Amino acid sequence: MASSLNKTQIIGNLTRDPEVRQTPTGQTVATIGVATNRKWKNKAGEPQEDVEFHNVVVWGKLAEICQQYLKKGGKVYFEGRLKTRNWEDPDGKKNYRTEIVAENMIMLDSRGAGSVAPAAAEQSSAASSPAPAAQKAPPPVEEEVKIDDLPF
16 A cells, blocks of 8 residues: 655744634634745846745644734744645636645744743643743644544
8 A cells, every 4th residue: 555645844924813713513723824935046146035825724722722822924833734625616617725734833933932822821820830931832732633524
């Protein structure tokens, strides 16, 4: 049996605040826009830049964390898998959208410094001590996404 790999990692800046909603089954889902850029010099030595825009989908507890901590312009790392979904619009035209279904997230900008994920905040408040100032982001949250929960 042949094996395959569908894994992507991006570091970029949020193009908008996360948009969070609930599915009809009560599952939390966030959609997030991320821009990545690449810089190089052409043959004439002139600086060039290319920007790519990515659509990221985050589920469950991680979606709630993204809503709470991520803001437009912030630098973030996402790790996940690519998923292309398709649908037909009312005119009968077939549409496609490739998204990153994120499984891990790390905040990389200084605005996230000192922030802790809700579970870590409960532990630190139970110990009556604040989170260490050197902590830059909450640890990545891993949550199993069930195929039956996906709306596409």
